[in-house]
Amino acid sequence: MEKILNVVIGIVLAAVLVAGGLLGWSYLKPPEDFVGSKLEKDLKEWQGYVDKEPADPLGRANLGAVYLETGEIEKGIQELKLAVDLGPEGYTYLFKLGEAYRMAGRNDEAIDMFKQALEKYPKGEKFLPAYQLAEIYFEQGDLASAKDFAQQAVDGSTGIWNAHYLLGQVYEREGDKAMAKQEYEKAAQFNPNGPDLQEALARVSS
Numbered sequence: 001m002e003k004i005l006n007v008v009i010g011i012v013l014a015a016v017l018v019a020g021g022l023l024g025w026s027y028l029k030p031p032e033d034f035v036g037s038k039l040e041k042d043l044k045e046w047q048g049y050v051d052k053e054p055a056d057p058l059g060r061a062n063l064g065a066v067y068l069e070t071g072e073i074e075k076g077i078q079e080l081k082l083a084v085d086l087g088p089e090g091y092t093y094l095f096k097l098g099e100a101y102r103m104a105g106r107n108d109e110a111i112d113m114f115k116q117a118l119e120k121y122p123k124g125e126k127f128l129p130a131y132q133l134a135e136i137y138f139e140q141g142d143l144a145s146a147k148d149f150a151q152q153a154v155d156g157s158t159g160i161w162n163a164h165y166l167l168g169q170v171y172e173r174e175g176d177k178a179m180a181k182q183e184y185e186k187a188a189q190f191n192p193n194g195p196d197l198q199e200a201l202a203r204v205s206s
Contacts, residue, residue: 042066050079057087065096073104091120095129107136118152127156127163134166146170161190165197168204177204 064079098113134149153163168183
């Protein structure tokens with residue numbers, strides 16, 4: 001199964017190519033003589049890997065993800081675009097590039113990447129791109145599109161509380177309190193202490 005690429009402080013990414021695009025994780029300790037932060041070590045390691053294997057999309061994607069973590073968004077976009085060019089079937093490369101565009105405020109390009117990713121993600125694993133699309137459209141006030149993609153996110157993973165919460169927000173904004181309450185209640189089944197969830201339930205229950 002393809003895993004979404006993320007960089008977490010304290011974890012070194014092990015470049016294990018799997019079907020569809022990305023990587024497995026392994027926990028490694030930095031060398032005893034390494035000076036600098038864990039993120040700096042990740043950046044140095046992935047840059048070194050890309051220098052040796054410039055045509056490997058996995059290396060480019062990981063380097064791009066590290067750049068995003070350091071706040072160098074444009075460099076991250078550049079590397080992730082190369083990853084997509086080199087490995088166009090890597091659906092998580094498309095998703096991560098969509099995240100990078102969204103971080104840069106380039107929502108039209110983010111939407112394009114998320115839609116491409118949604119097409120390529122395996123059935124039953126489409127929650128992530130569908131949810132991102134729902135959020136963007138909700139923020140833009142396009143409630144019809146937000147509802148469509150939020151429903152796809154719910155269908156893709158019924159145990160994810162925030163998809164139900166977002167769908168509830170769409171219904172509430174449309175003025176359908178009954179459907180909003182239904183979705184908020186579903187969200188509460190999975191995460192009763194979700195941020196603002198109890199307040200939302202109170203609003204639509206009055």
